[in-house]
Amino acid sequence: MYVWIWRHLPGAVTWKVLQTLLIVAAISALLLFIVFPWLEPKLPINRVTVNQ
Amino acid sequence: MSGNSKDEQVEQMTIDEQDPSDEPGSVRTGGRHARPDAGMSRADMLRLGLRGTGQTLITAGLIVLLFVVYELWVTNIFAHEKQSKVHNALEKEWAQGDDPLVTGGGKLNLPGGKQGTIPTGTGIANLYIPRLGTDYHFTIVQGTDDGSLEKGPGHYTGSALPGGVGNFAVAGHRVGKGEPFLNLDHLRPGDTIVVETKSTWFIYTVKGNLQSGDLNDKGTDGIPGREIVSPSDTNVIAPVPDHPGVTPTEKMITLTTCHPKFTATQRMILHGTLARTVQRSGDQLPKELSGGTL
Numbered sequence: 001m002y003v004w005i006w007r008h009l010p011g012a013v014t015w016k017v018l019q020t021l022l023i024v025a026a027i028s029a030l031l032l033f034i035v036f037p038w039l040e041p042k043l044p045i046n047r048v049t050v051n052q
Numbered sequence: 053m054s055g056n057s058k059d060e061q062v063e064q065m066t067i068d069e070q071d072p073s074d075e076p077g078s079v080r081t082g083g084r085h086a087r088p089d090a091g092m093s094r095a096d097m098l099r100l101g102l103r104g105t106g107q108t109l110i111t112a113g114l115i116v117l118l119f120v121v122y123e124l125w126v127t128n129i130f131a132h133e134k135q136s137k138v139h140n141a142l143e144k145e146w147a148q149g150d151d152p153l154v155t156g157g158g159k160l161n162l163p164g165g166k167q168g169t170i171p172t173g174t175g176i177a178n179l180y181i182p183r184l185g186t187d188y189h190f191t192i193v194q195g196t197d198d199g200s201l202e203k204g205p206g207h208y209t210g211s212a213l214p215g216g217v218g219n220f221a222v223a224g225h226r227v228g229k230g231e232p233f234l235n236l237d238h239l240r241p242g243d244t245i246v247v248e249t250k251s252t253w254f255i256y257t258v259k260g261n262l263q264s265g266d267l268n269d270k271g272t273d274g275i276p277g278r279e280i281v282s283p284s285d286t287n288v289i290a291p292v293p294d295h296p297g298v299t300p301t302e303k304m305i306t307l308t309t310c311h312p313k314f315t316a317t318q319r320m321i322l323h324g325t326l327a328r329t330v331q332r333s334g335d336q337l338p339k340e341l342s343g344g345t346l
Contacts, residue, residue: 048319
């Protein structure tokens with residue numbers, strides 16, 4: 001998968017590295033700001049109250 | 053990654069250069085740009101499958117690691133921002149002469165249903181715990197729903213108000229989300245928990261045996277300084293903690309958080325009693341806080 005992506009990125013190696021960093025940043029942002037905030041309340045961690 | 057890429061290209065060439073006649077039943081789809089599955093030997097298929105599985109597992113590992121970063125770091129950034137917002141809003145309200153604990157007609161809200169008028173998520177009081185650092189302070193918000201607890205420690209609606217007869221119960225996150233109660237286990241019997249409202253400083257002290265330093269000592273009233281309970285044990289926030297149904301006479305504080313750290317299997321509970329009440333006077337601090345004179 002990673003190799004496939006690397007081979008399909010256009011341009012020279014420097015250009016490819018830049019694009020790779022951009023993709024990593026975009027996926028991280030998607031996870032950190034959208035996926036995790038949505039997922040986290042559904043997980044049984046970080047419950048601090050007592051209730052029935 | 054570039055190393056992998058070269059390996060892959062080399063491998064690709066060997067696959068392509070294989071004589072298709074070696075593979076009975078396989079169909080060559082053409083030239084240098086043949087799809088990887090064309091003309092693959094069983095070993096190549098296996099290698100591709102294993103590599104795919106490996107990369108998927110590595111990816112999953114990285115995502116889980118990123119989730120840990122999110123929990124321990126990113127949630128704190130968001131929570132600190134929200135905490136300073138409620139803190140500033142409360143200070144502003146106080147400066148204007150308003151007190152969220154006091155409703156129309158100047159009457160203090162009473163526990164037991166009449167507190168619904170304080171909107172959840174709004175700041176009601178400030179919390180100081182000198183043992184956790186001279187700069188330790190959080191604005192307590194009304195309510196213990198997820199949204200409120202992201203802003204700061206949350207007051208259980210229906211429990212007593214600061215300084216009130218009964219139990220002023222507050223929940224807070226242990227790890228992430230501003231982690232106000234991260235080091236709650238550092239408290240010892242007799243340690244002060246200071247609550248500041250618009251008009252008053254309430255100084256509570258942690259229960260337990262002052263002589264032996266035993267937090268679990270239940271003393272004469274049967275209430276320990278600290279206890280670890282199951283998440284469904286709501287008796288700990290009863291008006292008289294651990295004694296549901298008993299009419300309160302004491303003024304108590306209870307702090308709840310998750311236990312052990314990073315999990316939610318149990319709850320750590322701290323109980324304290326009101327030791328002293330001081331009227332606020334300008335910017336002066338009570339003597340329990342560093343630099344305090346009151």
